[in-house]
Amino acid sequence: MDKARLLTLILQALEADREVISQQLAASHEAATHSESKAENKYDTRGLEAAYLADGQRRRLHEIELALAAYRALTPMTMSDGVRVGALIELTTATASRWLFLGPDAAGLKVRLDGQEVLVISPRAPLGQALLGREEGDEVAVTVEGKVHRQEILAVY
Numbered sequence: 001m002d003k004a005r006l007l008t009l010i011l012q013a014l015e016a017d018r019e020v021i022s023q024q025l026a027a028s029h030e031a032a033t034h035s036e037s038k039a040e041n042k043y044d045t046r047g048l049e050a051a052y053l054a055d056g057q058r059r060r061l062h063e064i065e066l067a068l069a070a071y072r073a074l075t076p077m078t079m080s081d082g083v084r085v086g087a088l089i090e091l092t093t094a095t096a097s098r099w100l101f102l103g104p105d106a107a108g109l110k111v112r113l114d115g116q117e118v119l120v121i122s123p124r125a126p127l128g129q130a131l132l133g134r135e136e137g138d139e140v141a142v143t144v145e146g147k148v149h150r151q152e153i154l155a156v157y
Contacts, residue, residue, distance in 0.1 A: 001088060001099070001113055001114055001116070001118075001157060002113070002114070003088050003157050005113060006088060006101060006111065006113050006118060007071065007074065009111040009112075009113060010071060010101070010103065010106065010109065010111060010120065011068065011071055011072070013109055013111055014064055014067055014068050014071065014106060014109070015068065017064050018061065018064045018065065018068065021057055021060050021061045021064060022061060024057050025054060025057040025058060025061055028050055028053045028054040028057055029054045031046075031050040031053075031054075063105075066105060067104070067105035067106040070103075070104035070105045071103065071104065071105070071106070073104075074086045074104065082133050082134060082135045082156065083102060083131045083132055083133060083134045083135070083153070083156055084102070084132060084133070085102055085103065085104050085123055086102065086103075086104075087101070087102045087131075087156050087157065088100075088101050088118070088156070088157040089101070089102060089131060089153060089155070089156055089157075090153070090154040090155040090156075091140075091151040091152065091153060091154065092151060092152050092154050093149075093150070093151050093152075097154065098117075098119065099113075099116050099117065099118040099119070100118065100119050100120075100121050100127075100131075101118050101119070101120045101121070102121055102122070102123065102128055102131060102132075103120045103121070103122060104122070104123075105122060106120050106122075107120055107121050107122040107124070107125060107128075108120065126142050126143075126144075127140070127142050130142050131153070134153055135153065135156065136153055136154065136155060136156050137152070137153065138152070138153050139151070139152050139153075140152075140153065
């Protein structure tokens with residue numbers, strides 16, 4: 001897999017998310033400050049609700065901007081580094097394999113590359129923590145709801 005292309009796809013997805021949230025933020029800010037949002041009685045909370053929505057969107061926009069900055073600052077890794085932030089990893093179980101990208105942020109983001117879905121995880125996630133420092137051929141085990149999930153690292157790029 002072409003990791004440079006993967007990083008481009010992640011950046012494009014984050015930039016698209018930033019554009020959408022920016023438009024939503026502008027709309028909710030307009031709704032919060034519009035004259036029709038002024039409370040007509042003590043139970044009318046339209047303006048307050050719009051203000052809370054705008055604040056949440058402002059925070060989300062800030063998170064996306066931090067993620068963009070973190071991805072732009074990623075340094076290339078060498079094969080001898082093992083798994084660290086910036087690694088593209090293929091994991092396998094007895095029944096399936098999957099691709100993960102250990103990113104600095106934007107966990108949960110999914111992109112398609114070469115017909116494969118790649119899931120972004122962060123080092124803060126239990127699986128991300130278990131993968132750090134590991135190498136091809138190592139097995140990682142993560143316990144979820146009392147059940148141990150074992151996976152083998154097939155490849156690290």
